[in-house]
Amino acid sequence: MSVSPLEALPLDELRQRSSTKWRSYPGDVIPMFVAETDFALAPAIARTLTEAVTRGDTGYTPPDPGLRGAFTAFAARRYGWEIEPTRIRSTGDVMMGVVELLRATIRPGDRVVIAPPVYPPFSMCIPEAGGVVEEVPLRDTGDAWALDLRGIEAALAGGARAVLLCNPHNPTGTVHSRETLAALADLAKRFGAVVISDEIHAPLVYPGGTFTPFLAASATAAEVGYAVTSASKAYNLAGLKCALMISASERTAAVVNGLWPEVEWRTGLFGALAGVAAFSPESDAWLDAQMAALDVNRRLLADLLAEHLPRARYRTPDAGYLAWIDVSAYGWGDDPARRILRDAKVALHHGPLFGPQGVGHVRLNFGCAPEVLTEAVRRIGALART
Template identity: 40%
Template structure:
């Protein structure tokens, strides 16, 4: 299992030696814009991948790997979240966006708008536009410094004819982990309008002490009946390039429609990825626990540094995920990510790509060695402090 000193010892040169999107897109900057970790993956996952190569499991996806993944995920969901799921209802998909596309196309009324709470994970809005769907953005409200769903606005969006709500929990980019009472209140609005929820729970294993992930479909029979849940090991075990994820179908009608119209999506999942997911869920929790403890220290490092050196940056430590959502509006930067790349040599994600509610914000991926994270924070601090003095 990785120790803190081992994770600290990973260097920028080592990270840049791997031609990933995160480290090759901006070669003159420190990459912190892609939601990937810089810690490799669990030994069990590596063994599963080597075994897949050694035994020739590189063909089209077949029944036995799917069954292994289904049993592994349902066991993990029961241990981790207390959620009992029929293994047959856990379907392989290549990634969450593929599951989202199939859900929109086949499990919602044709042409119906989609409710998208904002700020939102960047691809959702443009993806919906490409599918010919109207997006109804619903900015989060604020309650005691936390982002919460604006239930009146969600209600109004469904009243306009929306058929689907996108629920990202834990939330990307804000890091919120929505509580059971919040989910119950949201479900009452959805049920009142006969709507459906696409629950993106890809960050579900990445939740910090004091918070607990509650699968939306597990809240009640009502939520189970109007939800499709997409999840994956790709974030928690750092394997997004393996092209595998899970769609959990807790509604009989959705499961029947999926069987008739959507199984082609399953064929896009990669056999090695499905095997790696089974290994992660079955034997990767000890590795995850160590990494999550390290991430907890890193999110506290970000919060302490900002409080001490950049108090004008708005920030609420994430309750889950490894993403820090930073409010730079007081600096009045026209294009904050471009400015920070130029003046700090740090590449962050632009909040404007998360919708109008993200204008003036940036997203920092903190899942990097702490010496690198400190370098990021120091560079940003120097640049913003110099800008403030020159203003």
């Protein structure tokens, strides 16, 4: 059954927002850098938050605001993943959860594997937790990106004690297969390491793709892994501060339950209320409509690049609304986003922040109206012709 795409809000309305996306640059700049989308909130979320404000429900987050039940039902419905509700705890955001889990599972100075190009805070949160970053870049197979399992094996054999996984991967939109995740779990078990899987983009996998939660990839993955996720990327709730830390075995559950109580106290009440509404069946139709809109845009972007930036290299992502684009052929320097901002008035994310593999690249957020996406690429294309 086809789903009608969600329509993005008009620019004049969006520019009234006070979030990072809309307050970082002057009004003549099209902002397409940070992972915020341009759609109205899902009705169930908007209603829930409005009712909370009306009744002055702005206090501390209770021990069980309903998140465990809402997410376990969502995971079963959308992923076919059965989770024990008691093995879920909340915190303020995904990176908070990652830092606390790393602190609980590695020793100061231990090396932690990441797979660049990858979300820039990965390289920041590891030192915050006392670890040392070890890069094992994604492999370019020629038509896709994949984890370098041999490289990860060598890193673990050399003493790395954890793998910080992005599943699905940001910025490439790669959806890792069950087989790949199970093989990663086997490596972690063999070398006595853990895997912490950031699954914040999981609800954003396009039709035809299958998201496999790391903890569900195999019995071994359940033993060695932790998952951290949130409704924030799929439902545009980053400012409300709520994420979930999930375990799937008695041993890993003991680690999560052993975190300081303050870790859970950092959960925002509005984030918890919005998360429950987001994960409810009532919001499924909204999510499906948003995915239909994003599907249109990821394909439109390919056409626009072919027309206006034919030397750019872009693979249509299998998940998410972030496009990883190689524009190095245009000679705009190691960090082309700077030139594009200055001369085309389009704000993109800086490729080198994602690792050395990001030189000559930009990340573009296409969670917007098709007309906005078209104008942005047209502006950049004009720059290429000067």
